[in-house]
Amino acid sequence: MSDPGRQRPAAYDQGPELPTEQVSPPPGWRIGTLRGTPIYLGRSWPLLAVIILATFGPQVARVLPDLGAAAYLVAFVYVLLLLVSVLAHEAAHALTAQAFGHRVHRIVADLMGGHTTYQSETNTPARSALVAVSGPAANALLAGVAWLLLPGAYGDVPALLLGAFFYSNAFVAAFNLLPGLPLDGGFVLDALVWKLTGSRTTGLLVAGWCGRVLVVGVVAWFLLLPLLTGGSPDLVMVLWTALIGSFLWVGATSAIRSAQARRLVDRVHVAELLHPAVVLPAGATVADAAAAYGRDGAQVVAVADDRGVPVAVVDPRVVQQVPVHQQPQTPVSAVAAAQPDGWTMDLTPDAPVTTALERMAQLGSAVVLARTPDGRLGLLDAGEIEAAAARRA
Structure with missing residues (x-):
């Protein structure tokens, strides 16, 4: 644990309030959800569509000259089929991650194909590899379906589209398994090492x-x-x-x-930067918060909701701004900064702070509340972690 005499986390010195949950702008147009995970069409995806139309359209016109300008309509259908392939690839990643209990934040189809972001600090090498392999496996499955349908394709256009769909999914499945990041095969190699x-x-x-x-x-x-x-x-x-x-x-x-x-x-461990914390119930007052500082060495005061789950952090500078005679009547929520879901995590004192920093990055938060195996709580601050890492550099 941190020395009770230490100063409060650096985040307290950056403004009148603690950092609240940061809502990042959506990565594009939301087109659906998958088991609660939003699916976006990235802002760069139209550029990919234009590139494919410009390259595949002339090829269709050469193969099927009777189509004329309709060759670009066929190319556009191929664009939509590729979008289906990308979303199936990313959906496989998302569903596999969810099966392992990971919280999936979003699925995005964009210029470089697509990506899925999920909360992975509880990951293991085996889980990471399986999540990575699931994407190419989905493309291989689509390629297999297209191959089975090809003999029954009626007409030149369906045969052309099915053939292109087969080759593109087969290529994506094989290419993605190459052992190097950022490809899925790179994550498999990462997991192996x-x-x-x-x-x-x-x-x-x-x-x-x-x-x-x-x-x-x-x-x-x-x-x-x-x-x-x-x-x-x-x-x-x-x-x-x-x-x-x-x-x-x-x-x-x-x-x-x-x-x-x-x-x-x-190289930075949790115990070096952990600020002991105490949690107050939802009905507490500012006076309760003021009295809580220093109790059992507490440097941080958190606030729980009606279920007893910590959901906010009290800003001590705002507490000081409330007149003493008004503190018993002022609810603690008036001086607390709400934190995003998932900001509480289990950590051992001797563990590196890497997973905590990753959680902060995923949540867009500057702090996390750590629970140690003995049941004690403490706050970790991103600014302090970065400063400690810089000192070690």
């Missing part, structure tokens, strides 16, 4: 560097190999290689930087 070394940080670092190696491989395969064999890659191939390569490089670099940051945070 994590399991072997016991360090998630090492797993991220290895998978991130493998992702950079993949970029070199993609460029060599699609651009350099045709040149070395006397061919010449067309503009479409150059465009897609640049798009995929940039996506992989950015994702791999992000993973490497994340691992480097985690390495510093891993």
